Amino acid sequence: MTAPLDIEGPAAPPRSNGELVFAEPWESRAFGMAVALHEAGAFAWPRFQAALIARIAAWQAAPADEPWDYYRQWLGALEDVLARGGAVLPGEVAERARALAGRPAGHDHPAGHGHDHPAGHDHAGGHDHPAGHGHGHPH
Amino acid sequence: MTGAGSEERLSPALRTEALEELLTERGLVDPDAVDRLITQYETNVGPLNGAKVVARAWTDPEYRRRLLDDGTAAIKELGFGGLQTECLVVVENTATTHNVVVCTLCSCYPWAVLGLPPSWYKDPAYRARMVREPRTVLAGMGLELADDVRITVRDSSSEVRWLVLPERPAGTEDMSEEQLVSLVTRDAMVGVAKVVAP
Numbered sequence: 101m102t103a104p105l106d107i108e109g110p111a112a113p114p115r116s117n118g119e120l121v122f123a124e125p126w127e128s129r130a131f132g133m134a135v136a137l138h139e140a141g142a143f144a145w146p147r148f149q150a151a152l153i154a155r156i157a158a159w160q161a162a163p164a165d166e167p168w169d170y171y172r173q174w175l176g177a178l179e180d181v182l183a184r185g186g187a188v189l190p191g192e193v194a195e196r197a198r199a200l201a202g203r204p205a206g207h208d209h210p211a212g213h214g215h216d217h218p219a220g221h222d223h224a225g226g227h228d229h230p231a232g233h234g235h236g237h238p239h
Numbered sequence: 240m241t242g243a244g245s246e247e248r249l250s251p252a253l254r255t256e257a258l259e260e261l262l263t264e265r266g267l268v269d270p271d272a273v274d275r276l277i278t279q280y281e282t283n284v285g286p287l288n289g290a291k292v293v294a295r296a297w298t299d300p301e302y303r304r305r306l307l308d309d310g311t312a313a314i315k316e317l318g319f320g321g322l323q324t325e326c327l328v329v330v331e332n333t334a335t336t337h338n339v340v341v342c343t344l345c346s347c348y349p350w351a352v353l354g355l356p357p358s359w360y361k362d363p364a365y366r367a368r369m370v371r372e373p374r375t376v377l378a379g380m381g382l383e384l385a386d387d388v389r390i391t392v393r394d395s396s397s398e399v400r401w402l403v404l405p406e407r408p409a410g411t412e413d414m415s416e417e418q419l420v421s422l423v424t425r426d427a428m429v430g431v432a433k434v435v436a437p
Contacts, residue, residue: 107308121280121281121355122277123358124252124257125252126251126252126256128277128281129255129256129259129273129277130251130255130258131276131277131280131355132272132274132276132277132280132348133255133258133259133262133268133272133273134267134278136269136272136273136276136321137262137268139272139276139278139322140267140268140272142267145322145323146398147399149345149347152345153344153396155344156344156363157344160363167434168362168363169251170346170361171251172251172359175251175255175258176255178258179254179258181301182258182262186298187262187265187267188258188261188265191256192261193257193261194249194254194257194262196257196260197249197253197254197256197258198249198254198259199257200256200257201249201253211273226353
């Protein structure tokens with residue numbers, strides 16, 4: 101996993117109560133969505149856990165396909181659980197993501213680069229994620 | 240994995256954003272609730288909680304007994320609990336026995352007392368190697384254990400979440416519970432380090 105921040109080392113941002121837990125804003129959204137859905141009764145936690153184990157096992161069976169990234173597996177597991185329950189189908193996620201990628205230049209992420217947020221972009225809490233809006237783009 | 244092509248091209252950041260939009264539109268997720276959860280785990284839930292549990296156990300023998308007897312109930316006494324600590328088992332490290340925690344299948348971890356797991360805990364190499372050669376892996380992480388120390392690897396893959404009660408270091412007899420809290424590290428409560436006296 102290529103985290104943009106030095107999470108463990110001496111350059112790690114100071115935290116009064118442990119380390120920075122998410123390397124990228126999307127990781128925190130993926131985490132928060134899974135827990136929020138569970139708390140709202142969308143699925144029992146062991147179902148998510150089983151999906152996560154399956155995703156990780158699949159990665160380990162063919163690790164050359166992509167670098168190890170825990171929250172990628174987490175996100176995949178969340179999509180799997182939601183797809184199985186019929187709440188959100190995988191094709192829908194891909195379609196919406198493609199639409200987001202095609203946003204006008206300068207709006208947010210450069211389209212199609214598989215690009216993530218730069219270091220220190222928006223970790224500090226008090227971030228900006230209004231409903232149905234984007235992640236951390238400049239307002 | 241099917242449809243790997245499209246998954247490859249779309250960054251996880253975009254997929255996450257797409258998923259959140261869809262879930263929000265369908266009334267399945269409230270972005271404010273997600274915000275609150277993130278803030279909770281970024282700022283309130285962390286190893287400091289576990290350190291308070293350990294310091295209490297070191298200074299209160301009755302609490303220590305209850306903690307080793309029923310971890311979930313004992314941490315609840317201090318106000319900690321919730322997801323991933325429904326079945327918390329606390330194991331004690333001593334001069335002759337050493338417990339270390341791993342989750343071989345995913346990265347289960349007692350969030351309520353340790354926060355979310357550090358990157359090395361989630362790493363496939365840690366998960367695989369700690370089971371096979373714990374003494375070597377621990378040495379690589381800076382913890383050299385004598386040959387006569389018995390190492391037990393605790394795998395969190397079932398419903399049980401493990402918390403290590405580290406050995407109280409010599410020379411801390413005069414320290415208060417509050418002072419002891421500051422000595423206890425996350426790594427010691429996973430079992431990849433010892434607590435050292437100041």
